Amino acid sequence: MYSETSKLLEKVEEISRTVIAKNAVKTDKNAEWPEEGIRALLSAGFGGLTVPLEYGGLGHGTETLSKVCEIIGQYCASTSICYGMHCVGSAVIASKVTRYQQEKYLTPICEGKHITSLSLSEVGSGSHFYLPQTKMISTTDGSYLIDGAKSFVTNGGYADSYVVSVVTEEPNQSSGRFNCIIISADSPGVEWGPVWAGLGMRGNSSRNLSLNNVKISDQEILGNIGDQIWYIFNIITPYFLTAITGAYLGLGRAAIEEIRAHVMQRKFSYNDKTIASSSVIQHKIGVLWAKYVRTKALIYYSTQRYDKGIEDSQLDLFSAKAEVADSVIDIVNEGMTLCGGSMYRADSNLNRMLRDARAAHIMSPTTDMLRIWTGRSILDQPLLTDT
């Protein structure tokens, strides 16, 4: 199925145009999780997009993930991020999967019957998302109890499982070790906070999650104890960055289209001319296009290099996400000016895009952290000194 990437992208485009687009306004207005769009993507065989072929997935890397999220993001940014987080979670599970985890999680993911998501962020460490404080406590029967609180869990309450970061609490150790585990949504002790009410990305269901002594077996540990930082830099960061950059690139493209359509039809009766005929407007559209296209080039360049395993290519992924956040916010901000009062209406598409775009800087790794990590890498400084 979808042996050629171009066929896969055509199918994503068709689902986005026919299913996802028609729900975009109500997803935002009612802060509704985009169930129909997500199910359509899974039914079409895209559940295992980032799962290797050997486990029944489609075996795609960061370039295709980014392009898929870009297409979806042109129609609905929330749907794009919700689907993207499922793909990041799937890639994490697949990277060091055991037979048990394959049967319980990966096979249903590839069959489109299981949604997963990422649950890393916590109030206590915020944008330093690699420093979990949620505890993993050993018990005498060999199982573990998970106790803590997570924040902003996208697909919260709708996924079937969550990839969760934790720190071990061992009586004889001076410092804990960071791990990734999987928690099934129906585990006793999983409790959701209030429904998500974001400024934008309102369909994300990015909710707070309390984990109240949730019991897991050692089969739910991903990789080995202490592997969390390995997952962060080898899987989570590259896949997270590319899903997000794709979603926001798509949003930027859609915003330019919205601005273009408006300035081409807005006409004054006093001179019978559209504002598109003004050189100032033409110049400004030219600047916006350059922002969009140079970001697109950086995203395509960095994902292609990353998938080829080129040394230091992750550095360019850092810049790609930071740049797309800057570009998309500039594009929609300028669009609000170019389009005048009609886009300032509560129900305008650009209004939704502006609110959705604002999350780009603060979704981890945040723009600030990415710029700092890039600088540290170039200057041979340790990446994770939290000052």
Ligand SMILES: Cc1cc2nc3c(=O)[nH]c(=O)nc-3n(C[C@H](O)[C@H](O)[C@H](O)COP(=O)(O)OP(=O)(O)OC[C@H]3O[C@@H](n4cnc5c(N)ncnc54)[C@H](O)[C@@H]3O)c2cc1C
């Ligand atoms: C729509 C949405 C969806 C999300 N989905 C998920 C998800 O699915 N899973 C998940 O785990 N998380 C998710 N998050 C959380 C997100 O990834 C961030 O962890 C979170 O937004 C950080 O917010 P905070 O308020 O804790 O930021 P803070 O840590 O309080 O940071 C505030 C600002 O200060 C800056 N800052 C902080 N420390 C430093 C420093 N040392 N140097 C320079 N600047 C610094 C940050 O860059 C940021 O701009 C989501 C967030 C949003 C908004």
